[in-house]
Each structure stands twice: as structure tokens, then as C-alpha cells.
Amino acid sequence: MSYNWEVIGQSxxxxxxxxxxxxxxxxxxxxxxxxxxxxxxxDFTLLAKKGRPFELERLNPVTERxxxxxxxxxxxxxxxxxxxxxxxxxxxxxxxxxxxxxxxALSERFVAMRGVNIVKTFHPIPVMITRRPFFLQNLIWLCxxxxxxxxxxxxxxxxxxxxxxxxxxxxxxxxxALTSGSPMDTFPAEQEKALLSLLNAQLATDLEAVELxxxxxxxxxx
Amino acid sequence: MKVLLVDDEYEMVxxxxxxxxxxxxxxxxxFSGKDAVTLIMEEMYxxxxxxxxxxxxxxxxxxxxxQEIRPKTKIIFLTGHGSVADCEASxxxxxxxxxxxxxxxxxxxxxxxxxxxx
Amino acid sequence: xxLIDKIKPKFWAESKSTDDSHITLFDYAGIWKYAAIGISxxxxxxxxxxxxxxxxxxxENLRNELIRQVSCCSSNAGRSVAAFFSDRKTALCFIAxxxxxxxxxxxxSIVEILDRFKIASGAFADLEVIDLNNETRARLxxxxxxxxxxxxxxxxxxxxxxxxxxxxxxxDPDGDPHFLIAIRCKRxxxxxxxxxxxxxxxxxxxxxxxFEFSSDVDxxxxxxxxxxxxxxxxxxxxxxxxxxxxxxxxxxFKVQExxxxxxxxxxxxxxxxxxxxxxxxxxxxFDYRVDGMSYxxxxxxxxxxxxxxxxxxIVIGIVTSLVSRIYEADRxxxxxxxxIQYTNKMASIGRLAAGVAxxxxxxxxxxxxxxxxxxxxxxxxxxxxxxxLLNIVESMLSSVNRCSTVTHSLLGFAKHIDVRFEAVxxxxxxxxxxxxxxxxxxxxxxxxELVTPESLPSIECDLGQIEQVFFNIINNAIAAVDNGGKxxxxxxxVEPEMLSIRIRDDGCGIxxxxxxxxxxxxxxxxxxxxxxxxxxxxxxxxQKLGGNLDxxxxxxxxxxxxxxFPVKNGEIQHRGG
Numbered sequence: 001m002s003y004n005w006e007v008i009g010q011s012x013x014x015x016x017x018x019x020x021x022x023x024x025x026x027x028x029x030x031x032x033x034x035x036x037x038x039x040x041x042x043d044f045t046l047l048a049k050k051g052r053p054f055e056l057e058r059l060n061p062v063t064e065r066x067x068x069x070x071x072x073x074x075x076x077x078x079x080x081x082x083x084x085x086x087x088x089x090x091x092x093x094x095x096x097x098x099x100x101x102x103x104x105a106l107s108e109r110f111v112a113m114r115g116v117n118i119v120k121t122f123h124p125i126p127v128m129i130t131r132r133p134f135f136l137q138n139l140i141w142l143c144x145x146x147x148x149x150x151x152x153x154x155x156x157x158x159x160x161x162x163x164x165x166x167x168x169x170x171x172x173x174x175x176x177a178l179t180s181g182s183p184m185d186t187f188p189a190e191q192e193k194a195l196l197s198l199l200n201a202q203l204a205t206d207l208e209a210v211e212l213x214x215x216x217x218x219x220x221x222x
Numbered sequence: 223m224k225v226l227l228v229d230d231e232y233e234m235v236x237x238x239x240x241x242x243x244x245x246x247x248x249x250x251x252x253f254s255g256k257d258a259v260t261l262i263m264e265e266m267y268x269x270x271x272x273x274x275x276x277x278x279x280x281x282x283x284x285x286x287x288x289q290e291i292r293p294k295t296k297i298i299f300l301t302g303h304g305s306v307a308d309c310e311a312s313x314x315x316x317x318x319x320x321x322x323x324x325x326x327x328x329x330x331x332x333x334x335x336x337x338x339x340x
Numbered sequence: 341x342x343l344i345d346k347i348k349p350k351f352w353a354e355s356k357s358t359d360d361s362h363i364t365l366f367d368y369a370g371i372w373k374y375a376a377i378g379i380s381x382x383x384x385x386x387x388x389x390x391x392x393x394x395x396x397x398x399x400e401n402l403r404n405e406l407i408r409q410v411s412c413c414s415s416n417a418g419r420s421v422a423a424f425f426s427d428r429k430t431a432l433c434f435i436a437x438x439x440x441x442x443x444x445x446x447x448x449s450i451v452e453i454l455d456r457f458k459i460a461s462g463a464f465a466d467l468e469v470i471d472l473n474n475e476t477r478a479r480l481x482x483x484x485x486x487x488x489x490x491x492x493x494x495x496x497x498x499x500x501x502x503x504x505x506x507x508x509x510x511x512d513p514d515g516d517p518h519f520l521i522a523i524r525c526k527r528x529x530x531x532x533x534x535x536x537x538x539x540x541x542x543x544x545x546x547x548x549x550x551f552e553f554s555s556d557v558d559x560x561x562x563x564x565x566x567x568x569x570x571x572x573x574x575x576x577x578x579x580x581x582x583x584x585x586x587x588x589x590x591x592x593f594k595v596q597e598x599x600x601x602x603x604x605x606x607x608x609x610x611x612x613x614x615x616x617x618x619x620x621x622x623x624x625x626f627d628y629r630v631d632g633m634s635y636x637x638x639x640x641x642x643x644x645x646x647x648x649x650x651x652x653x654i655v656i657g658i659v660t661s662l663v664s665r666i667y668e669a670d671r672x673x674x675x676x677x678x679x680i681q682y683t684n685k686m687a688s689i690g691r692l693a694a695g696v697a698x699x700x701x702x703x704x705x706x707x708x709x710x711x712x713x714x715x716x717x718x719x720x721x722x723x724x725x726x727x728x729l730l731n732i733v734e735s736m737l738s739s740v741n742r743c744s745t746v747t748h749s750l751l752g753f754a755k756h757i758d759v760r761f762e763a764v765x766x767x768x769x770x771x772x773x774x775x776x777x778x779x780x781x782x783x784x785x786x787x788x789e790l791v792t793p794e795s796l797p798s799i800e801c802d803l804g805q806i807e808q809v810f811f812n813i814i815n816n817a818i819a820a821v822d823n824g825g826k827x828x829x830x831x832x833x834v835e836p837e838m839l840s841i842r843i844r845d846d847g848c849g850i851x852x853x854x855x856x857x858x859x860x861x862x863x864x865x866x867x868x869x870x871x872x873x874x875x876x877x878x879x880x881x882x883q884k885l886g887g888n889l890d891x892x893x894x895x896x897x898x899x900x901x902x903x904x905f906p907v908k909n910g911e912i913q914h915r916g917g
Binding site: 003005009020021023024025027028031034035038039041042044045048049056057059060063066067070073074077080081084 | 707721730
Binding site: 230231233234237238240241244245275278301302322323324325327 | 697709720722735784
């Protein structure tokens with residue numbers, strides 16, 4: 001079976017580029033905060049040198065802030081690491097919950113920029129399917145991107161994972177703007193279709209319940 | 223408890239040693255695997271904290287050599303690298319823990335104690 | 341979709357695109373054309389040749405058959421007509437023997453004899469007894485059928501010399517065609533006399549007609565001048581001139597083939613009737629379109645044309661199917677290569693990112709420890725000197741700087757993932773790529789030297805792909821050198837319009853044997869570790885960007901990769917469309 005590798009490749013590269021750029025930006029923000037606080041410490045020290053002593057306890061908040069940013073940076077890098085390594089992985093048994101967590105975390109900046117609030121309702125136990133992790137992440141991102149547009153004025157997006165007999169489902173709920181017609185004209189587009197084909201997944205919309213549903217069989221057929 | 227820290231990052235290893243001192247833990251430091259092996263031959267350490275990637279000998283090679291000289295010495299890896307393969311390789315060779323940088327000092331001390339008691 | 345579009349095979353349109361022209365194997369439309377035309381020709385040409393041969397053979401057979409029939413008819417008819425004349429001459433001779441012609445010379449008795457003879461034989465319209473002085477002794481029919489006999493003295497000469505004479509046809513006063521037979525009869529006593537009879541041509545008409553073996557055959561008599569002596573179906577009645585150009589025949593019979601005025605081929609047999617001025621003609625049109633030939637053709641064509649069409653359809657079907665299969669197989673191959681190229685790109689990016697993570701963790705750890713220390717000191721209410729504080733701050737700032745550099749490189753790389761052509765300065769690109777190998781080079785004590793001239797022209801290409809090219813080559817170089825080794829990267833302009841980048845390492849080198857295959861896909865000396873595709877993909881990228889990739893190496897002496905790109909006023913110089 002031949003997949004549309006041109007489109008899939010293009011999509012993957014765009015996705016990777018976007019996420020990498022976002023990671024870099026986030027990291028730069030973290031560095032900026034650490035930088036500022038280092039500067040602040042410097043200022044304190046210089047003041048003290050000039051004869052204006054201070055109580056060391058005043059430095060506590062500064063150190064706290066920096067440690068917080070260090071932890072944040074650590075998180076970002078760990079995510080980036082997982083993300084980057086997922087590219088090399090072929091069909092693997094992966095937890096859909098974890099994958100969604102990763103994608104949501106990677107897209108945090110974009111979500112925040114659009115003023116959307118994500119409410120996660122994941123299946124209580126890991127939902128295992130066998131897929132190539134990177135392309136799965138790519139597809140979920142593209143659907144999340146679409147869902148953020150379709151969420152309407154309420155700006156609260158629900159994210160649900162379910163286990164079914166045949167496999168699993170990912171549902172984007174509360175897409176109030178779904179019924180206004182225009183989003184569905186351009187979605188799914190070439191990229192989404194190519195990925196759906198590669199991942200052996202089906203996309204459906206429920207206009208009554210205003211949901212977008214991706215269905216996966218447990219194993220990828222080859 | 224006597225600890226040897228092995229890492230090529232000067233600022234990191236010196237500061238960590240100082241912090242351990244503040245917690246009444248005797249910590250020495252060296253900047254390469256080769257130096258670590260030389261030191262081990264003369265001194266006895268309870269725990270050695272190793273980085274994976276260093277100039278010259280790698281962390282794993284250093285561990286092997288230390289174990290030959292002082293089999294009873296416990297080894298903890300503290301690395302920025304974080305690959306699953308390395309983690310398993312280290313465990314296979316008998317490392318007690320595998321930690322990622324940056325590390326919470328309390329966690330490090332906990333692992334060191336575990337290594338000595340376990 | 342029109343019908344044409346529905347049955348047009350997929351590879352037809354694809355042949356036009358040139359995007360993958362450097363990796364597709366065939367020109368499918370071309371192959372299809374050659375194969376379809378070639379095979380069709382090989383199959384159909386013999387069939388057509390056979391048909392034509394058969395047709396020709398059949399025509400020949402029919403012609404020969406017709407010639408045979410015509411000859412046969414002509415010969416039979418000729419003999420019959422000759423016999424007719426012979427009989428008449430004999431009859432005349434017989435009555436001439438009767439003494440009453442000479443003894444009595446009594447007109448009345450002669451007329452009585454002649455009259456009885458005429459009644460008995462029926463054919464004679466007139467009978468005359470002429471003496472040697474051309475004086476009529478007796479005559480049956482009082483009318484002179486011939487008209488002015490004196491006009492025709494030649495007959496007397498002939499009758500005296502040859503003993504018999506037959507005349508051409510002439511019209512009687514009623515307009516009916518008649519002819520004369522005269523014989524000179526030697527008698528037992530007395531002088532020879534000439535007996536001349538006039539006969540109605542009708543008998544001759546009926547006689548000649550009897551031999552027409554089919555409705556298109558025309559049998560008639562003509563004289564030496566080509567004037568009809570009996571009536572013909574196609575060429576008019578007696579006394580007309582036939583429009584055919586006949587070959588002269590002096591004796592016996594000949595068969596001739598010619599065409600009439602309308603181009604109709606004819607088979608003509610001419611037979612000379614001895615002792616007469618007549619020539620018997622048997623004319624048969626050689627219409628090979630009739631005589632069952634048309635039925636044959638029709639039936640044959642009815643079988644043949646569908647047959648040929650069937651063959652053509654099958655041939656084209658088979659050729660299309662085969663070429664389609666090759667095309668599909670090639671497409672799969674191209675898709676696999678795309679997949680691999682893409683995977684390779686992603687893999688190298690992935691490896692980059694993984695390297696980045698490592699690069700960042702150390703500085704983060706430093707910040708972590710430094711501040712942790714500060715916290716500890718504050719918590720323990722220890723005294724912190726200014727210099728110590730400053731040291732902590734400086735460490736933090738330099739760590740932040742290190743992180744920043746790496747992040748910047750990653751961001752830069754991430755931005756260039758989309759393929760986009762722009763003016764690129766190679767120097768900075770290589771520097772950026774080298775950042776990713778900095779730590780490893782530090783660990784392994786590998787010296788990397790970059791030499792760039794003051795000003796270097798930019799080239800127009802896709803930044804992401806160029807980065808990938810240098811990343812692959814430098815990666816290989818680093819893998820090849822020992823710890824403590826050296827890598828030299830030199831940028832220069834070779835001709836005014838070529839930019840050259842030499843990457844030389846002093847590593848283990850490549851044997852001449854391996855050098856030959858170094859750009860082959862799946863060729864790897866890394867054992868299980870390498871996919872063997874890095875260099876072949878690099879080569880492909882360089883080619884596509886319009887550049888050239890060369891390698892010089894000697895086992896044990898190191899390797900030099902030379903990448904060159906054309907510089908031409910910023911115009912795009914890549915191949916492949």
C-alpha cells in the first residue's frame with residue numbers, strides 16, 4: 001500500500017518545525033527570567049559592595065523563582081527529548097493518554113495564545129494502541145488546531161480518551177462553532193487525510209453533540 | 223559517608239561538592255574518568271557519582287575500572303543524557319541508580335543512602 | 341471524466357512531471373508507444389501480408405481458370421466455326437459435281453437443283469454458278485444480293501488460286517448481314533466451275549453464341565480490320581468496329597489480356613478461322629470482384645477485421661497492463677525513497693534535538709546547583725561574601741548564555757525545515773551546524789578548523805537541505821577520525837562562478853574498493869549501525885540543488901569531501917524542475 005509520503009513528509013516537517021520553534025521560544029522565556037533574576041542578584045551584590053547591606057533572606061524569593069524556572073526548563077527539555085526521539089520510532093505500543101499529554105504540553109503556547117482552556121477527561125487506565133508515535137502526535141496536533149477554531153466563544157475545549165472493543169477513540173468535545181458550516185469545508189484536508197490513511201484511523205464529526213471523533217483500531221494493519 | 227563526584231563541568235561539580243559539605247557529607251571531586259580511577263586507587267570512597275559523557279573515558283568505562291579496583295564501591299550515574307539504552311546498560315553493569323540533571327539535591331542524597339544500605 | 345480519461349492509464353500523465361526525474365527509471369509513455377506499436381506491427385503485419393498474398397494467389401487462380409475456360413471455349417468455338425465452313429464448302433462441292441451444271445446449262449434445271457439444295461440445307465440465301473470468265477451461268481435468287489459484283493474482283497483470283505473463298509460480311513438490300521462462300525470445283529468432265537453461295541449471318545451468330553459459357557462472355561467474329569462480323573453483346577452489332585486494340589494473329593489462336601476503355605481487365609482469345617477472313621474472339625471480363633471472390637472477401641473481411649481488432653485490443657491491453665505494473669512498482673520504489681529521504685531528514689533532526697537536550701542539561705544543572713547553594717547558605721544563616729555571590733551570579737549568567745546559544749541554533753534549524761529557496765551564505769551555515777558537534781569534539785579532543793575567505797558569494801538554495809548536507813558529511817568525518825584527530829573545512833571560490841567547500845579529515849580513510857560504492861544507497865561500512873543511506877541522500881540533495889559532490893580518500897590517510905555549487909547572479913541553478 002503506498003501512502004502519500006510527499007504530503008506526510010511535508011506535514012511532519014511542518015509539525016516538527018512548529019513544535020521545535022515553540023519549544024525554543026518557551027525555553028528562551030525561561031532563560032530570560034533566569035537572566036533577569038541573575039541580574040537582580042548581581043544588583044543586590046553590587047549594592048552591598050557599595051555599602052548598602054541587605055538581609056540575605058531577601059534573596060530567597062529570587063532563588064525560588066530561579067529554581068522554579070529551572071524545573072520548568074527541565075520539563076520543557078524532557079518533553080523535547082521525548083518528542084525528538086519519537087521520530088525514530090516505528091510502530092510501537094503507546095499510551096494514547098500519554099501521547100495526548102505530550103501534544104497538549106507541546107502546544108501549550110499556541111493554546112494559551114488563542115485563549116482556549118483545555119479540560120482533559122482521560123480514561124483512568126492507559127489506552128494502548130500500536131502506532132508510529134510521531135505521526136500520531138502530528139495527527140492529534142492537526143485536529144487540536146482545528147478544534148481550537150471550532151470551539152466557539154466559550155473557549156473551553158474538552159479532550160476525552162476512551163477505550164473501545166476494537167481499539168480506542170479520541171474525542172474533542174464542546175466544539176460549539178462546528179455547526180456553522182465553514183470549518184468542515186476545509187477539514188480534513190490533504191495532510192489530515194494522508195495521516196489518517198497511514199495511521200489507519202477514521203475521522204468523524206457529530207454535529208448534534210458538537211464533537212470531533214478520531215477512531216483507532218488497536219493494531220495498525222499492514 | 224565519603225563521596226567522589228566525577229564530572230567535567232567545573233562549576234557544576236564544585237558547587238555540588240560545596241552543597242554536600244554543607245550537609246555534612248564528605249565530597250571530593252575530579253574532572254575526568256582517568257583522574258577518578260587514579261584517585262580510587264589511593265582512596266576509599268563509599269559512593270561515586272559519575273557523569274555519562276566525559277572527555278577521554280566515558281562514564282561506563284570509568285565504572286568498569288572502578289569496580290575492578292574497588293568492587294564494593296557503589297556507583298550512581300548523574301547525567302544530562304537520559305537515554306533508555308544507557309540506563310539499562312548502567313544497571314546491567316551494576317550501577318545503583320541513574321539520575322538526570324538537573325537534580326534535586328535531596329533526591330541525590332536519598333539515592334546515595336539507599337545505595338549504602340541496599 | 342471523459343471516456344478517454346477513464347481508460348487512459350495512470351502513467352501517461354505522470355511521464356510529463358519532472359519532479360522525480362532523477363529517481364524514476366523509465367519514460368512510460370515512450371515505452372508504451374514503442375511496445376504497443378512494435379508488437380502490434382509484428383503481429384499484424386504477417387497477418388496482413390498473408391491476407392494480401394492469399395488475395396493475390398486467389399486472383400491468380402481465378403485468372404488462370406478464366407484463361408483456361410476462355411481458351412477452351414475459343415478453341416472449341418473456332419473448330420466448330422471452321423467445321424461449319426468446311427461443311428458448307430463440301431456441300432457446295434458436292435452439288436457442283438452434278439453433271440447437270442455442265443451438260444444442260446439449262447438455267448431452269450440448275451435453278452431447280454439449287455432450289456432443292458437450298459430447301460434441304462436451308463442456309464443459303466442465294467446460289468450462283470459462275471464460269472471462269474466470271475459469267476453467271478445460273479442463279480437462284482434473281483436479286484443481286486451483293487450489288488455490284490464487279491467491284492470485288494479479288495475474290496475470283498482467290499477462288500482460282502485457293503479453290504475456295506469466303507467473304508466478309510455485307511448487308512443485303514434488307515440490311516441483314518450476309519456472306520459469300522465460293523468454291524471452284526473441278527469436274528470429272530468439262531471445265532471447273534465456280535459455285536458461289538450467299539449465306540445469312542444469323543446461323544453463324546447462333547453458332548458462335550453457343551459457346552458462351554457464361555453470361556459475361558462474349559463470342560463473336562471479326563475480320564482482319566476489326567469490324568464485327570457477328571453481333572457482340574458488349575461491342576455492338578455487325579459492321580461496328582470493336583474498340584479494343586488487338587494483337588495481330590496470323591494463325592492458330594492466342595490469348596491476350598488487356599483493359600477496355602473503362603479500365604476493366606479482359607481476357608481475350610483470338611482464333612483464326614482457316615480459309616476465312618474471320619477471327620473468332622472470345623472476350624471474358626476478368627472481374628475478380630465477382631465470381632465468388634466478393635463473397636470470399638466479404639466473409640474473409642468479416643472474420644479478418646474483427647480478428648485484427650481483437651489482436652490490437654489484446655496487444656494494447658497487455659502492453660498497458662505490463663507498463664502499468666512497472667509504473668506501479670517504480671512508484672512504490674519512489675515512495676519508499678521519499679519515505680527514506682524524509683525519515684533520514686527527520687532522523688538527523690531528531691538526533692540534533694537529542695544532542696541539544698544534552699547540551700542544555702549541563703548548564704541547567706549548574707544554575708540548579710549554584711542557586712541551591714545560595715539557598716543552603718541563606719537557610720543556614722551563613723555569611724555569604726560578595727565575591728561568592730558574584731561568582732554565583734556569573735555562573736548563572738554564563739550558563740544562561742550557553743543554553744541560549746544552543747536554543748538559538750535549534751530555533752534556527754527548526755525555522756528552516758520548510759523547503760524554501762533563498763540566498764544562503766555557506767560560512768554561517770557551517771558554523772551553525774558545527775555547534776551541534778561542539779560538545780562531542782570537546783569530549784574527544786577533535787580539532788575543527790574552519791577557513792573562510794573575506795568575502796564569499798552567496799548561493800541560492802534551500803537552507804534546510806544545505807544544512808542537512810553538511811550535517812551528514814561532518815557527522816561522517818567525526819565518526820571517521822580518532823580521538824585527538826583533526827577536521828579542516830575550507831571554503832573558496834574555484835572559478836568565478838563556483839563555490840567549493842572542502843571537508844578534510846585525518847581519519848581512517850576509505851579504501852579504493854569502498855570509494856566506488858560510497859554514494860550507493862544502502863552501502864554502509866558501519867555494520868548494523870548505519871542505514872547506508874546518509875551519503876546517497878546527501879549526494880541526491882546536492883545534485884538536486886545543481887551542485888556536485890566528490891570524495892577523495894586513501895585508506896589510512898584520511899578523506900576529503902568536496903562540495904561545489906554554481907553561483908550565478910543568484911539565479912536558481914537546480915535540476916529537476
